[in-house]
Amino acid sequence: MxxxxxxxxxxxxxxxxxxxxxxxxxxxxxxxxxxxxxxxxxxxxxxxFGYSWRLFTPPYTFNVRLYFIVRNVHLPYKTDTVEVLQQIALQKQTAAPFNQQETITDYLVNSNVNGLIKTVWGNKNMPAEIPAPLTDSGYVAQAIAKVETDQTYQMYLATLKNYCQVVLKQHRISSVDKEIKIVIKEKAIRPFDAMQEKGFEEKERLVFETAFYKPTL
Incomplete structure (x- = not known):
């Protein structure tokens, strides 16, 4: 037995x-x-049984999106918009496993985007509701104004401006008579318990933007 x-x-x-x-x-x-x-x-x-999920990192609630918006100085309503980070990820995936250049680009651009956001916002987040009469753009502009003379901020921004020139050449967009705006947004990720939810809206939230500027030719 x-x-x-x-x-x-x-x-x-x-x-x-x-x-x-x-x-x-x-x-x-x-x-x-x-x-x-x-x-x-x-x-x-x-x-x-008050323990919570600790085995893995908590899931992200948003993806960061970087946009370069280009407009003609004589026809300001005519714009070209290029989304950058998703494109880099696709290039990295397509070139795998021989994607060393794409990996370096991915690291360089993402680290500067994240560094820029952290420099502007520190440990704070944008509030769920922007106090009237401010808009999202106005609230972001106030945060940028506090750090725009910071050398670290200027370094991150200069790197993104330089990479913007690379992207424009890749897309065969001329810089002549053009103005450029850099925009960073957070796009909501569908949570696990809303995978089958048809009404879920993947909203984009503004976290950074520059004024239109003339690129260095």
């Missing part, structure tokens, strides 16, 4: 182990509602 018990013990232990971790993942998975539902039924559950 004991020998039979010892034979099935490893299998039972493995089953219990797997069931335990399956329950943990179900309860703590990002966007999952199991913990909330159980907590509503049994309020003590959250105090006894």
């Amino acid at each position: 004991k020998q039979s018990f010892y034979k099935v013990m490893p299998g039972m232990a493995m089953i219990i182990f797997l069931l335990y971790w399956m329950a943990v993942f179900a309860i703590t998975f990002p966007g999952g509602k199991a913990k909330q539902v159980i907590g509503n039924i049994a309020p003590k559950f959250n105090s006894l």
Whole structure:
């Protein structure tokens, strides 16, 4: 009898182990509602099992988008808009595994975009509602005005302006009689629990923009 018990013990232990971790993942998975539902039924559950997702980094809630907007100085309503970061990611993917140049470009541009955002906003975020009568652009302009003389800010911005020239050449867009604006936005990512939700809106939120400037020819 004991020998039979010892034979099935490893299998039972493995089953219990797997069931335990399956329950943990179900309860703590990002966007999952199991913990909330159980907590509503049994309020003590959250105090006894209050752990949250720690095995992996919490999922991102947005993607950063970098836009170069080009307009003709004589026809300001005529513009060309180039989205940069997504294009770099696609180029990197297409050239894999021999994508060293694309990887360097990806690192260079993304690090400067992230550095620029961090320099402007520090540890703060834009509020959910911009206080009237300010617009998103006005609120961003106020934040930029506080750091625009900072050398680090100027370095990040200069790098993006230089890369803009590269992008314009790639797209065969002439810089003659043109003005350029650099815009950075955060585009909402559909959360895990809204994958099948048809009404989810992938909103873009302005976090940085320059005034139109004339590029160096």
